[in-house]
Amino acid sequence: MSVRTVLQHADITRALTRISHEILESNRGSDDLVILGIPTRGVTLAKRIAAIIQSVDSTSVTSGVLDVTMYRDDLAQNPTRATGPTDIPAGGIDGKTVVLVDDVLYSGRTIRAALDALGDLGRPRAVRLAVLVDRGHREFPIRADFVGKNLPSSMEERINVRLEETDGSDEVTIG
Amino acid sequence: MRHLLSTQGLPRDEAIAILDVAEDMAAVSEREVKKLPTLRGKTVINLFFEDSTRTRISFEAAAKRLSADVINFAAKGSSVSKGENLKDTAQTLAAMGADAVVVRHWASGAPKTLADAGWIDAGIVNAGDGTHEHPTQALLDAFTIRRRLHGAAARGKGLDGVTVTIVGDIVHSRVARSNVWLLTTLGAHVTLVAPATLLPVNISGWPVEVSYDLDHAIAQGPDVIMMLRVQAERMKAAFFPNAREYSRQWGLNDERMAALPTSSMVMHPGPMNRGLEISAGAADSPQSTVLEQVSNGVSVRMSVLYHLLSGAVER
Numbered sequence: 001m002s003v004r005t006v007l008q009h010a011d012i013t014r015a016l017t018r019i020s021h022e023i024l025e026s027n028r029g030s031d032d033l034v035i036l037g038i039p040t041r042g043v044t045l046a047k048r049i050a051a052i053i054q055s056v057d058s059t060s061v062t063s064g065v066l067d068v069t070m071y072r073d074d075l076a077q078n079p080t081r082a083t084g085p086t087d088i089p090a091g092g093i094d095g096k097t098v099v100l101v102d103d104v105l106y107s108g109r110t111i112r113a114a115l116d117a118l119g120d121l122g123r124p125r126a127v128r129l130a131v132l133v134d135r136g137h138r139e140f141p142i143r144a145d146f147v148g149k150n151l152p153s154s155m156e157e158r159i160n161v162r163l164e165e166t167d168g169s170d171e172v173t174i175g
Numbered sequence: 176m177r178h179l180l181s182t183q184g185l186p187r188d189e190a191i192a193i194l195d196v197a198e199d200m201a202a203v204s205e206r207e208v209k210k211l212p213t214l215r216g217k218t219v220i221n222l223f224f225e226d227s228t229r230t231r232i233s234f235e236a237a238a239k240r241l242s243a244d245v246i247n248f249a250a251k252g253s254s255v256s257k258g259e260n261l262k263d264t265a266q267t268l269a270a271m272g273a274d275a276v277v278v279r280h281w282a283s284g285a286p287k288t289l290a291d292a293g294w295i296d297a298g299i300v301n302a303g304d305g306t307h308e309h310p311t312q313a314l315l316d317a318f319t320i321r322r323r324l325h326g327a328a329a330r331g332k333g334l335d336g337v338t339v340t341i342v343g344d345i346v347h348s349r350v351a352r353s354n355v356w357l358l359t360t361l362g363a364h365v366t367l368v369a370p371a372t373l374l375p376v377n378i379s380g381w382p383v384e385v386s387y388d389l390d391h392a393i394a395q396g397p398d399v400i401m402m403l404r405v406q407a408e409r410m411k412a413a414f415f416p417n418a419r420e421y422s423r424q425w426g427l428n429d430e431r432m433a434a435l436p437t438s439s440m441v442m443h444p445g446p447m448n449r450g451l452e453i454s455a456g457a458a459d460s461p462q463s464t465v466l467e468q469v470s471n472g473v474s475v476r477m478s479v480l481y482h483l484l485s486g487a488v489e490r
Contacts, residue, residue: 067199070211070481080176080486082192083199085330120208 003160003175007149012132012163012170015148016045019130020052022146027097030054032125034096035063038114039084041103044165045132049101062089066100071113086117093122099146103161105131108142133172135159176482178290178299181308182357187333190360194318195330197471197478203240204474214243217274217484222264223302224250224280229445229469230302230312234277237476243484246271261285262294269295275483276300283307283349298483306347306409312444313353315475317361319464320399322471323440335362340392342368343403343425343452346375347410350444351403355383368392370425372414389425393434400435401442402427402453422451432457440464 007015027033030053037046043065050063067084075081100114111129118127130146135153153159153174162171176189203211219238221231231247238245248268255264261280268276275298278286283305290299303309320337321329339358345351345367358365359382366384367374374385386392393400405421415421422428427441432454435441441453441463449455458465 070199070203070213075213075485076487078487080482083196083481085199086202116212120210121206 003173005171005173006151007133007170007172009164009170012148012172015132016048017052019146019148020049020056023049023099023128023130024053024057026128026145030057030059030061032096033061034089034091034093034098034124035061036066036088036093036098036100037063038100038102038110039065039067040166041161041163042101044163045103045130046099046101047165049099049130063101064089066114066117068110068113068117071116073109073113086121088121093118093124095123095125097126097128098124099128099130101130103132103163104159105129105134105142105144105147106137108138108140111142112140132161133159176298176486178286179310179479179483180286180290180299180301182310182313182353182360183308185310185357185360187360190314190317190357191331191333193314193475193478193482194321196481197314197318197474198322198330200240200477200481201471201474203477204470210240210242212242213481214238214241214484217243218246218272219243219275219277219480219484220246220248220268220271220273220297221302222248222250222268222276222278224255224278224285225303227279227303229472230279233469233472234300234302234311234476234480236473237480240473241477241480243274243480246273261288262292265289265292265294269297273297275480277302279303281305300479300483303349305349306352307349308353308356309349309444310353310357311472311476311479312350313357314479315468315472316350316354316401316442316444317357318475319442319468319471320363320440322467323464324398333361334358337363337399338366338395338397339363339399339401340366340368340395340397341401341403342389342392342427344373344405344414345369345403346373346414347406348403354401355381359383366392366395366397368425370415370421389427389431390434393431396436397439399440399442400427401444402447402457404444404446405448405452418451426450426452426454427457428454429456432460432462435462437462442468444468 037043046063065087067086069083128145132148277300279302286301
C-alpha cells in the first residue's frame with residue numbers, strides 16, 4: 001500500500017488556526033478556558049492552539065497535559081505501558097470549559113478514558129474535543145467538536161501524524 | 176514483569192521504569208480523588224508471616240488506590256498457627272483467585288518458592304524475606320534519593336555518582352542487601368559501616384566498600400547516610416557489648432549529625448530505635464527523609480503492583 005501525504009505544514013497550521021477561532025467563538029472568548037493535550041502529540045497540538053488563541057485574543061491561555069494511561073480499557077491486552085505526568089494549569093478545571101486535544105480520533109476509547117480521568121480531577125462546566133484528524137470507525141458514542149480534517153480511511157490503513165516539535169517536520173500521512 | 180523477588184539482577188531500565196511510574200503515582204496521591212481505576216477487579220493478598228505495620232499498610236494503601244481488592248492475611252490467628260504449611264496456604268489463596276500475593280516471611284527464599292513451585296499462578300511481591308531482600312524498600316529509598324536530588328526533573332534518571340553510606344546491623348538487614356544491589360545498579364557508590372560482628376562473614380562478592388569507623392565515613396561527606404535498625408529480635412548472640420556502647424560507636428548522634436554536610440540526606444527504613452542507632456535530633460532534622468520514605472513507599476508500591484498486574488500476562 002502506498003503512503004501519501006494528506007496534510008502538509010501549511011495545511012496543519014491553517015487547520016489549527018481555524019480550530020482556535022472556532023473554540024473562541026463557541027466559548028465566546030477565552031474566559032475560563034482550559035486546553036488539555038493528550039500525550040504525546042495532543043500535547044504539542046494543545047500548546048500550538050493555546051499560542052494561537054493567545055495571539056488572537058491577547059489574553060493568557062495556558063495548555064496542560066492529561067495522561068490517560070491509567071484509565072485505558074486495553075491495559076490487560078498489551079505489555080505494561082509507561083505512564084506520563086498529568087499537568088493541570090493552576091486554577092484547576094472546576095467550572096471551566098475544558099477542550100481536550102488529540103491528534104487522531106479513531107475508536108473513541110482514548111477519549112472515553114480521558115473523560116474518566118477528568119472526572120477524578122474535578123467538575124468542568126463543559127468538555128469539548130478538538131482533533132487534527134477524524135478517521136472514523138468509532139466504537140463509542142463520541143464525536144469531536146472541532147475537527148482539522150475528516151479523513152475517511154479503511155481500518156487497514158495507518159495514519160501517521162508527524163509534528164515538528166517531536167518528529168522534525170509537520171506532516172500527516174495515510175497508507 | 177511477572178514477580179518482584181529481589182533487586183539483585185533487576186535490570187537498570189526496569190528499575191528506572193518503576194521509579195518513573197512511581198512519580199506519576201505520587202501525583203495521584205497529592206490530588207483530591209486519590210484513586211485510579213487501573214486494577215479494578217484484581218485481588219491482591221497481603222500474606223504476612225512476620226509482624227509489620229508500615230509495609231503492610233503501605234501495600235494495602237497502594238492496592239486500594241489502584242482499585243484492587245485487598246485481603247489481609249496475617250499468619251498469627253490463622254490456620255498457619257494450627258500447622259498449615261506454605262504450600263497449603265498458597266493453594267488456598269490460589270483457590271480464592273489471588274492475582275498478586277505480597278508476602279513477608281521469616282524464611283529467606285519463601286517468596287521465590289511461592290513463585291517457582293507452581294502452587295499458585297499469581298504475581299509474587301517479596302515484602303521482606305528473612306535476612307535476604309526487601310526490594311520495595313530499596314526502590315522507595317532510591318526514589319526518595321532521586322526526588323530529593325532532582326525534584327521534578329527526576330524522570331528517567333539513575334543515581335550515577337551518588338555516594339551512599341549504610342550504617343549498622345548489616346548482617347540481619349534485608350533492607351541493606353536490597354539497597355546494595357539496587358543502588359549500585361543505578362550507579363551509586365555504596366559504603367557499608369558496621370562493627371565487624373554485624374557484617375556478613377563473606378561480602379567479597381558485594382559491590383561495596385567497607386569501613387569500621389563511622390566518624391571517618393562521615394568525614395567523607397556522603398550524599399546519603401542510611402541508618403539501619405538494630406534488629407534485636409534476630410540477635411541470638413552478643414554482637415556488641417551493650418546498647419550504650421553501640422550508640423557511642425555506631426549511632427548517628429547530634430555531634431555526628433553536626434559533622435555531616437548540611438546537604439546530606441539522613442535515611443532510616445523504620446521503625447527507629449531513637450537514642451540507639453539514631454538520635455531524636457537527627458531523626459527529626461530537615462535532612463531526615465524518614466517520613467518522605469513512608470509516603471513515597473505507597474507511590475513506589477503502586478508502581479510495582481501496576482507493573483505486575485496491568486500488562487498482558489507473560490507466560
